[in-house]
Amino acid sequence: MSDSSQDPIRELWNTRYRDACPDAQLAGNETVLSLLAHRSIRSYLAEEVPENVLAAALAAAQSASTSSNLQMWSVIAIADPARKARLAALSGGQKHIEQAPLFLAWVLDQSRLRRLGEAQGKPTEGLDYLETFVVGAVDTTLAAQNAAVAFESFGLGIVYIGGMRNHPEQVAAELALPPGSMVLFGMCVGYPDQAHLTGIKPRLPLAAVLHRERYDSGKEAGLIADYDRRVADYLRERGANGDHWSATVVDRVGGPQSLGGRDRLREALAERAFKLR
Template sequence: MSNDVNETLALLMNHRSIRAYKDTPVSQGQLASIVAAGQMASTSSNVQAYSVIAVTDPELKSKLAKLAGNQVYIEQCPVFLVWCADLYRLKKTSEPYLGDTSFEDSTENFIVATVDTTLAAQNAAVAAESLGLGIVYIGGIRNQIAEVSELLGLPELVYPLFGMCIGYPEQEPGLRPRLPMKAVLHMNGYSKEQSVEEAKAYDATTKQYLLERTNGQNDATWSQMMAKRLAEPTRMHMKDFLDSKGFMQQ
């Protein structure tokens, strides 16, 4: 890593997923600043194809926690954000100016909405951490995505991409080691050999990390964990759900 480290880089390099929160509330001012920072993320053609639902109601958080696989920290965090890829707004506001043909349901626009949402959410995550808050992304809201969508009243061309718990940390987990930079950074073209060999070297790092984290109970390597992930069908309902919401029709 470069020696050119500033306050922003230090913050980014210290990211940890937080799964335990204090009772201290997140203020409306903090929430507004976090979402405003998200809105300043890059967006394709200024489409801004996302919406975010801030869930603070305890009963609603409890229902979402169960739908997401009984992840109790959704209930414990002061604010749970549901980040949604949103082409509904684009379609409805454009309709008066459209002719007979439009492509809001194209695969490209699905990608645009998904990327826009992710960029905004990551900006918001960094903003939250800059305020002394912690976050964790919750992909589990896609476990029962139709039920989540119904619960939140999501219309056509809107889907919940992931959730995000926000609150003051009640824990200080260690940093999880990442792949070697050479596994992900390629100069002037993709190197297949470099990508694979550097990832294999990462196995020793992850094995040692897990041994220390679990007091010797787990020594799985990254490759073994990824093989297990690939061998298990995960959220195979997503294609049918997205089709039912009107995405990727063209």
């Protein structure tokens, strides 16, 4: 790679990790540039997402890996303001769902395979097992991330909405989902409002997540202590409290009360005809 293409890669690396790039020969290309520049967007312009861009992003989604070619996902594109407002309320009042010109509901969809089995007079009991649910969740997530990368390559921004799992039954009713399907998460899509653009949130250092040959937690404490300081600095720069990441995430998994209503997800899945044997 030429020197002219090294600087943006190194700059984005330094921003993402808030640390100097360790390798003078860091590999990079336009795809890596786009990925390192990712940030969650929660403020959007009113401009609509072009249909040809939506089609391209969903073709990218369908190009993602899928276990055994089962393709256990669907997506619902939502632009109706009233429906977006209802979904925003169900997700805990996330106003960016209403503001985004396009909201995508990513559906873990076993119902299509169930209908195919019924049409062919064949059993589909394999859908009742936790393994198959996990496969569907992985497939849906891989597809959505491909779409996210595609959207960002066209200058759009996205933010994932896990709040779709706060009230899965009500979301399913709003979107007329058949049994054996659920909205795994949502995705706001639109052109970012540059006046409200946030910074790039730092991630754990690479050394904290990359292990060689065997898992090694011995190096973890010092790396996370350094990361806590970097996250605190980032938050203070945004005018927020400089809380430590490690304390925040432990609180986030402290108990059922910290899950925002999602502690009853197994019950909701049973209601949606997922057996999870």
